[in-house]
Amino acid sequence: MNRTIIIEAAAKAADGLDTIQLISTIVIGVAAIGVPAAFAVMDRRSKAADVKLRARSFALAWYDEVTHLRDYLAKNVRENPKGLQVQSHAAIQEALLGAKESRIPVADLYLLGEAAEPLQRAFSLIRMAQFYDLRRATFAQQGKNIDELDSAQSQQLAFASDEIGRALEKIHALLK
Numbered sequence: 001m002n003r004t005i006i007i008e009a010a011a012k013a014a015d016g017l018d019t020i021q022l023i024s025t026i027v028i029g030v031a032a033i034g035v036p037a038a039f040a041v042m043d044r045r046s047k048a049a050d051v052k053l054r055a056r057s058f059a060l061a062w063y064d065e066v067t068h069l070r071d072y073l074a075k076n077v078r079e080n081p082k083g084l085q086v087q088s089h090a091a092i093q094e095a096l097l098g099a100k101e102s103r104i105p106v107a108d109l110y111l112l113g114e115a116a117e118p119l120q121r122a123f124s125l126i127r128m129a130q131f132y133d134l135r136r137a138t139f140a141q142q143g144k145n146i147d148e149l150d151s152a153q154s155q156q157l158a159f160a161s162d163e164i165g166r167a168l169e170k171i172h173a174l175l176k
Helices: 002-079 089-101 106-141 146-175
Strands: none
Touching: 002 089, 002 106, 002 146, 089 106, 089 146, 106 146
16 A cells, blocks of 8 residues: 555656646747847847938938929929920029039938938939930930920929928928
8 A cells, every 4th residue: 555655646746747847848938939039129129220310310411412402403393384385494404403413322312211212213303304404416306396305304303303392201200
């Protein structure tokens, strides 16, 4: 009978050890998954804060240049209303000159985050207008309707002005 009691006591002790081992395995498993996940969340938050800080720095560094470019383009819009024949070629040339003299690093616009997209579209439209300006004489020699092409160029600059306006709205939100 003593043997049976000893065996039963040993079996109960083994069940208790299994329970402790099971609990410790679960705790270790949760820690093995939870700790790296927590570090990953902290790392993502840190990177997001860094991206926002870079975007703000870029916006502050180039804010004046963007507003000057907007002003050049807005003058073209005022003097050459959308949908009408070009009234002032000088306004187009002034807008193109303002864009050419702009020192905004187009290759780094991505640093602005969300504000980069409308600004990138604006520069794309400006580049198309500049291309036309370089090819205007060739188009005239080819017999193309220069008045229509001038209007299209003015439209591209007007759309660029709209895009810069959208970019500035996003930059203002970023700087708040």
